[in-house]
Amino acid sequence: MSAIPTQGFATARENRRVAESSPVKVELSVVMPCLNEAETLAVCITKAQQWMRKNNVNGEVIIADNGSTDGSQAIAQVMGARVVDVPEKGYGAALRGGIEAARGEYIIMGDADDSYNFANLRPFLTKLREGHDLVMGNRFAGGIEPGAMPPLHRYLGNPVLTGIGRLLFHSPCGDFHCGLRGFSKAAALKLDLRTTGMEFASEMVVKATLHNLKITEVPTTLSPDGRSRAPHLRSWRDGWRHLRFLLLYSPRWLFFYPGLMLMALGMAAGLWLLPGARTIGDITFDIHTFLYAAAAIVTGFQAVNFAVFTKIFGVTSGLLPPDAKLEKMFKYVTLESGLVVGATLFVIGLGLSIFAVSDWSAHSFGALEPTKVLRLVIPAVTSMMLGSEIVLSSFFLSVLGLKRT
Numbered sequence: 001m002s003a004i005p006t007q008g009f010a011t012a013r014e015n016r017r018v019a020e021s022s023p024v025k026v027e028l029s030v031v032m033p034c035l036n037e038a039e040t041l042a043v044c045i046t047k048a049q050q051w052m053r054k055n056n057v058n059g060e061v062i063i064a065d066n067g068s069t070d071g072s073q074a075i076a077q078v079m080g081a082r083v084v085d086v087p088e089k090g091y092g093a094a095l096r097g098g099i100e101a102a103r104g105e106y107i108i109m110g111d112a113d114d115s116y117n118f119a120n121l122r123p124f125l126t127k128l129r130e131g132h133d134l135v136m137g138n139r140f141a142g143g144i145e146p147g148a149m150p151p152l153h154r155y156l157g158n159p160v161l162t163g164i165g166r167l168l169f170h171s172p173c174g175d176f177h178c179g180l181r182g183f184s185k186a187a188a189l190k191l192d193l194r195t196t197g198m199e200f201a202s203e204m205v206v207k208a209t210l211h212n213l214k215i216t217e218v219p220t221t222l223s224p225d226g227r228s229r230a231p232h233l234r235s236w237r238d239g240w241r242h243l244r245f246l247l248l249y250s251p252r253w254l255f256f257y258p259g260l261m262l263m264a265l266g267m268a269a270g271l272w273l274l275p276g277a278r279t280i281g282d283i284t285f286d287i288h289t290f291l292y293a294a295a296a297i298v299t300g301f302q303a304v305n306f307a308v309f310t311k312i313f314g315v316t317s318g319l320l321p322p323d324a325k326l327e328k329m330f331k332y333v334t335l336e337s338g339l340v341v342g343a344t345l346f347v348i349g350l351g352l353s354i355f356a357v358s359d360w361s362a363h364s365f366g367a368l369e370p371t372k373v374l375r376l377v378i379p380a381v382t383s384m385m386l387g388s389e390i391v392l393s394s395f396f397l398s399v400l401g402l403k404r405t
Helices: 009-021 041-054 072-078 091-101 122-129 151-169 185-191 200-210 235-248 251-273 287-316 324-329 335-362 370-404
Strands: 028-034 059-065 082-085 106-109 134-138 181-184 215-219 278-280 283-285
Touching: 028 041, 028 091, 041 059, 041 072, 059 072, 059 091, 072 082, 082 091, 091 106, 091 185, 091 200, 106 122, 106 185, 122 134, 122 181, 122 215, 134 200, 151 200, 151 235, 151 251, 181 185, 181 200, 185 200, 200 215, 200 235, 235 251, 251 287, 287 324, 287 370, 335 370
Parallel strands: 028 059, 028 106, 059 082, 134 215
Antiparallel strands: 106 181, 134 181, 278 283
């Protein structure tokens, strides 16, 4: 454990006492998640406090402690910071606890490992004062010192996950996972952040984008952390959690677009093979390919259904913001219209099946030519399956609609 500087302790304690009892409005809360950060915690708190005093910012430092066993809590209290005990484990859980306890109008969060520069928070506070809801630090624009970020994170993990986030959500952020960022407390509470792990960083950016909050970026630097132990971050596990979150929050890309593509390919291949076998070069496509085309149509339709279900569940549960297009769709997609469409497709398939049985009866229920019969049976079964799925989906959507209403 590093030595704790004693100069200014009395002043820090007095400032904390005055801040807790004074009616003066707290403008800024600096929130640091903490789990056994005794080696670097004091220097981070000192930098933040000195910056606020130097710039006449009425603020506080909050240490959101996640169960430290190395004396971090005592260090924070001696330094004049507020310690908030967060029993629920996880990076996101600690930050949520700190954000909820913050008294400031604005919040700047940052790791307590001395990798972020708490001695220069002016760019963040300036943008917040200008009216931005979320101010992201961008380490790639500000500078990454040698040894501060592993090559795997710098050249693969962060660029890929940030690129996926920008593609799926049209976010303006160029560094999704920068741990130093500022936001208004009102905006943070509006987002109703829920994740408990490292994916909290992505959730904040994604939800801020979906809620059309005012987002900007400022360059920031990243230094090697000052701890002698290994970081809490686990590259592949936490990278997957970020990717999983991004996909689950984008039903369009996870379900809808792949489903549409499968349906389109299946439909095109099915119509191409419906009249008979097709030959390209030395390869002949026949009834077996036709069957796979039908399977692609059904699977694609199920994926599109999942996209709609996921979107509605996300909106009704508060995980996603309301969608005007979805509301407009429900004016036309009702239980009754779904039942009519589903029943029509089922009847069409049933009619084709009866026709196939009649043809079989005309041959005294004897052997038939498989390729000829299956070109009738496969569309019949596909139509019946789609009709049944539409009927069942219509009832399920109505159940979700009850909660929606």
